[in-house]
Amino acid sequence: MPKTRSRHLITSALPYINGIKHLGNLVGSQLPADLFARYQRGRGNEVMFVCATDEHGTPAELAAAKAGQKVADFCARMHDTQADIARRFGLSFDHFGRSSSPQNHQLTQHFAGKLAEHGLIAEVSERQVYSLADGRFLPDRYIEGTCPNCGYDKARGDQCENCTKQLDPTDLIDPRSAISGSTDLEVRETKHLFLRQSAMREKLSEWIDSKADWPVLTTSIAKKWLNDGDGLQDRGITRDLDWGIPVKKGDQPWPGMEGKVFYVWFDAPIEYIAATAEWAEARGEPEAWRRWWRLDEGAGDVRYTQFMGKDNVPFHTLSFPATIIGSGEPWKLVDYIKSFNYLTYDGGQFSTSQGRGVFQDQALQVLPADYWRWWLLSHAPEGSDAEFTWENFQISVNKDLADVLGNFVSRITKFCRSKFGETVPEGGDYGPEETALIAALATRIRAYEGFMEAMEVRKSANELRAIWALGNEYLQAAAPWAAFKTDPERAAMQVRLGLNLIRLYAVLSAPFIPFAADSMLQAMRSDDRGWPDDVGAALQTLPPGHGFDTPEVLFAKISDESREEWQERFQGVRA
RNA sequence: GGGCCCGUAGCUCAACGGUUAGAGCAGGGCGCUCAUAACGCCUUGGUUGGGGGUUCGAAUCCCUCCGGGCCUACCA
Known part of the structure; x- marks a missing residue:
């Protein structure tokens, strides 16, 4: 029976660059994406499986500063580290790219230009907190102070973690920089670009409604953002940072936006496309990516599946589609979004920032990748959060x-x-x-x-x-x-x-x-x-007379002693 | 505050409103001896978180309460 060879474009949410990821990051996107990619290849289908490091944003700059490195060097090094770990976990990316690549610069600026052409970019002047000691604007959550509502003295500028009240940074009493502790802060006027998602609410809503087969987790998050309060809000897509993709309108300068970069969540999903372009470049066929992404250049028969943790759903169901649709160009939109809940660690959350749980490099020091792959996939947090013990x-x-x-x-x-x-x-x-x-x-x-x-x-x-x-x-x-x-x-x-x-x-x-x-x-x-x-x-493949080797023990058992030792070792917080 | 998800056997999870709620693991019994004290067969175990309602029929739909988790747009 003749079988048609289908084409699968598969992307995994981009791991952020600020450190080595834990097992929760692995099971929530890269591992199931790899499972699907390997399966489709195994069935003889054509697969393009891409991923990349997500390298922009304030936390990357801070992580680099903490490591005493220039941010570009830090990202290059951490990219290599993450790529090496991914390889050792058997993640079979066709390409593992970088959101800081020239291809992504070009594409991100291209999309911004197209959106502007269609009137989907608004320029808005805002007042934001600037830290003179740090020499930078501070995102709301990097400002700490005393909560005006409950008096908690470590409230963040976006919300008080103690009383959960939503805050504006200017509400805080005795505000200080969470980076340096400096109180030398001032409010400055700054201009930013906003993606007019509100103008695309109807289109996005219809599109989501047409996806009846998507996981509830995916559609319910999308619908919440579409319908909550005043509906889908416009989103700022630029920042006052040094590290990032310079704001340009296509290849032209953007008057008034000099020295600013695109917001990491604008450029990160575009990296899915750019990573494919990086792949094409690397294999010496610089245009080969287009048959995966352009409906007018051969992508009509592509089925595109995205894998991600639930925290990434809004960006993939709304912002990125708004970018794609708003461009007015025939780009490939996602066909299916597979989203996952969280993996918890002995009752609490895995946490990169708090160093809690088992990290990917540690996991590989202790046992071969297949042990982790099997357990994580057979316990994937599909219906609800899953617990690792x-x-x-x-x-x-x-x-x-x-x-x-x-x-x-x-x-x-x-x-x-x-x-x-x-x-x-x-x-x-x-x-x-x-x-x-x-x-x-x-x-x-x-x-x-x-x-x-x-x-x-x-x-x-x-x-x-x-x-x-x-x-x-x-x-x-x-x-x-x-x-x-x-x-x-x-x-x-x-x-x-x-x-x-x-x-x-x-x-x-x-x-x-x-x-x-x-x-x-x-x-x-x-x-x-x-x-x-x-x-x-x-079952007739190996014929009589075919030689074989008796393998060593395929999987050694985990002893109680080892298990107890690891339990002890990974109980605390990673330095 | 608002919203969403979840709660099923000791544990991890299944079950388009339709026979007697099922698997794996753990527990118990028997068998096998090729194998990593492994494997196979049988088996104990549930008032489906509590209460109320709709229905010929509810784990499933509705209301309410309890418990857990997540999101709430400047972390990404």
Whole structure:
């Protein structure tokens, strides 16, 4: 049956540059996006999977200052660090770009120019707090002072965390800079550009309403912003900062906006496009990105899926679409937004700024990536927030990876080695048990495909695990160790099937556990990653006489001692 | 203050308003001996957070209360 090769554009929310991310950031966007990308590639479809570091904004400047580095150097270094960690987690980006790239400068300025042409940019004069000691304007939350409502002395300029009252920075008593503590503050007039989202409210609203199949989490957040209070508000898209994309109208200067840069949340989603352009540039076909993003240049058949944590939803459902639609140009809009809740750590929140939880580099120091990938994906916070505990992690990983899958690989390869040698044995024909197994596998594999297509991450993991378990059930029922004594040919057939199952499992499991999948294929001396559209045929891939290697333990178990040690080590706050 | 989400077995989660609310893990029993003391089979366990309502029928829809979480536009 001829299969059309579909095209998938996949983006993961951009990790912010200010530090190494924790596991919550991973499970909320990059990891499920990678799962989907690997699956689609596995099905033979064409995939463009891009991500990038999000490098602009005040926190990046502050993190650089804290590290004693120039912001450009800090970002370059941190980008390399994050890219290296991503690679070690097996995140299969076609390109991992930087929002500070020349491509993003050009595209961001282009979009701003187009929006201005269509009357969707307003220039607004505002009064903002300037810190003379810090030499910069301060975002509201970087101003601290005493709350006029409750008297709390560490209230922030946007809200008092103690009494939750919304504040204006000028409301604060004895305001000071949260960066330097300086009280040498003054209010200055400054002009900024606003994206007139309010003018596009109707269009955005219709567009969201047409997405009936999106997760509730996604649409409810979007609708809230569209309909709350006076409806969708215009959003400032420029800042008085040094580091960022200079405000320009296309390639022309923007009178009155000299020395200002675009707001990070204006340029960050545009980086999805720019990262694809970076990819094209890197492969020496500078225009190749356009067939992914321009409806008039070949992107008509692209399905675009975005992955993100719930905190990113407003920007992806409203601001970025407003930018795309408002440009009046035929850019590709997102087709599906998969959003996630948060992962919590032993009852509290993971926090980059507070150093709470397990960070990505630490996780990899302790265990191979596949352990984390499996646990995080099989417990993805889809319906509600999910909790990470070391006990749960140890139990699920040991059971699923070591006992169910790893041990299956061990028992079949070691049995074959001892009875037939390290070669796929010859002889024997399928009986009813084998026919039943193939039917059961086919049923479950089709279900697995359905869940993966729908991005039902937990359900996909459950189904995959059940597929692994079928191998153990089969071996138990077929009992080649018993058959070997009375009917060696039959045992040979059973073992041959078992060895082929290992290859089949490698192919099916690769989206979840790519490193182990590679080990399994290597052990079977196979590079056939063909998707099992026909399960019976897939189980004939390794022919009699084909050599294999008996692998080392695929997944070592996590001992109680290790678990306790890590529990202790990661209990506190990271320095 | 306003809004949204969640609450189902000891734990983590399923269940388009429709048989007797299901899985995995944990617990109990039996079996197997190829395997990482692994695997398989069977099994205990629930007043679906409380209360009220709609319906022939509610975990599911409505109201209310309790508990948890998130968002609320200058962190990104």
